[in-house]
Amino acid sequence: MPTVPAYGPDAAGRLAEMADVTASDSALRRFLHGLPGVDAVGLQARAAALGTRSIKTSAKAYALDLAISMIDLTTLEGADTPGKVRALSAKGVRPDPTDPTAPSVAAICVYPDMVPVARKALDGTGVKVASVATAFPSGRAGLPVKLADTAEAVSAGADEIDMVIDRGAFLAGRYREVFETIEAVKAACRRPDGTSAHLKVIFETGELSTYDNVRRASWLAMLAGADFIKTSTGKVAVNATPPVTLLMLEAVRDFHAATGVRVGLKPAGGIRTAKDAIKYLVLVNETAGEAWLTADWFRFGASSLLNDLLMQRQKLSTGRYSGPDYVTVD
């Protein structure tokens, strides 16, 4: 079965083949609860074991550049100003002004009202504009509000939409409602010219309580047409962790094996050091495979991670340990 990207024109046909499991609430529940249970101890042990790989010298240099190119450089604060978004955009385009070989980040991630500012700052640079939407971060709003939120961001020029699922509905077992919301938001991502903004679906795994729920949410979102699945908003106590990321990588891999549709993954929140980022890259390579090791299929949702990657990069190129005086204060 040839691989098709989740955002491509053929993905819908593949998903239609799975329509029988998503046709009704009971069919969907039967399917999601029929997924094999997660071996929590084994999952944590596997994630920990993969975290001990030693990545040095040229491999490290490659990994650092790859990680930088995968970052969704994020500012999601109530205190965001147009100036801050412009500054962050400039930084995303050229992260290290002293070293033009440093790659650009993948995207700048902002609130919907800041999309025009970021769009203007990033036009022609190749760096994408991502926007959170659907009443981020809680997702507590009616469907029309969520859709309007999404449509506004898309029309303002967002390339990517990060939506949150309604965790309340998911935990209450109203899977079909979550499914339909994702489908509706995906439809709202469509532009007048027929193209679509890519849709990332945030589960807020810190609020899903169990690994089994994370697996069900992953399949639910992928069946509903998510282009990316994303761990967290970064706004709660527990964010992306290696075990949860590993579990979602397995879901992405299994979904690809079952349908041929390739879905991306974005761990977000709590990834602050180059060391952590490299551990995640190892997880990707060992679980989903090398095909996912590009900014098209794997992203880091992060803000302070970039500075640490740049300091590590400077250390590799100069041989001297760098310090916070040599990167920007965001």
Add this chain to the structure above:
Amino acid sequence: MSEKSRKGARTSSRDRAAGGNGGDRAGTGRTGRTSSDDKAGKTAVPERVSVFKTYKLFIGGKFPRSESGRVYEVTDSKGTWLANAPLGSRKDARDAVVAARKAFPGWSGATAYNRGQILYRVAEMLQGRADQFAAEVADAEGLSRAKAAAVVDAAVDRWVWYAGWSDKVAQVAGSANPVAGPYFNLSVPEPTGVVAVLAPQDSSFLGLVSVVAPVVVTGNTAVVLAAESAPLPALSLAEVLATSDLPGGVVNVLSGRVAEVGPPLAGHQDVNAIDLAGAAGQRAAELEAAAAENLKRVLRPAGTDWTADPGPDRMLAFLETKTVWHPIGV
């Protein structure tokens, strides 16, 4: 009595380490007595096995082993094994600089009065452990017990002397400058930042205190590399610092080779100054060249007599002058 059992314990440990080749100071009494007890067939109380001390690094207020896992043998002045000390690596140096940087805002922002109180508290704790330090200094430098005790007393006195400077250094190094205008013009000394200190090789305790105290009393934080061949007094000083209200990270103590730990510290972009008291000749010149990369303040080795009255020079070497203009009559 405590002295006798201490020597006894050391004898047995030395025997184990050096293949039974007891040192010249070693009384053979204890082991001899035990064997004669055995011959007599008495139910001898088993000889107490003394608890070996594992000397560790002191980084960020904690006592980690070296990241490298290595140790090296420390001997007394006659070549007899005393203990294993951690052989610090460049990564330990990196961690120590991070800890020192983290501690800098709090320590430099503390009032001079508060810093003085804490350093005086250190002197109190030093006094309480004077016997232990005297024994370590006697071993390290081949001094008699009486002379070693005098060295320790001098070190405690010196620490108190520097502690007293905390709220006086600004009066000596600062000034109210006459200017031709309606302004107060004030120059005040401010701490330089993170200071790397290579402790003197020839004076393991008095010399150590004489270089560490002047750095921290003015609000700098320090990464100290102990004397290479006699690090035990420095590692024990760390235990004193850990129990005397000094915030973690203000003083970090490493042991290891100057040739290995010195260059990363001298080249580190997040270190603001370096005291080369423990380096000499060509090595000092190389370290000074590496330190020039980010314009570190460098205090060159000067063949200081550590027993002499120090004067304020070592404090003044690690201060920056801030001058403020304040309008009069507005």
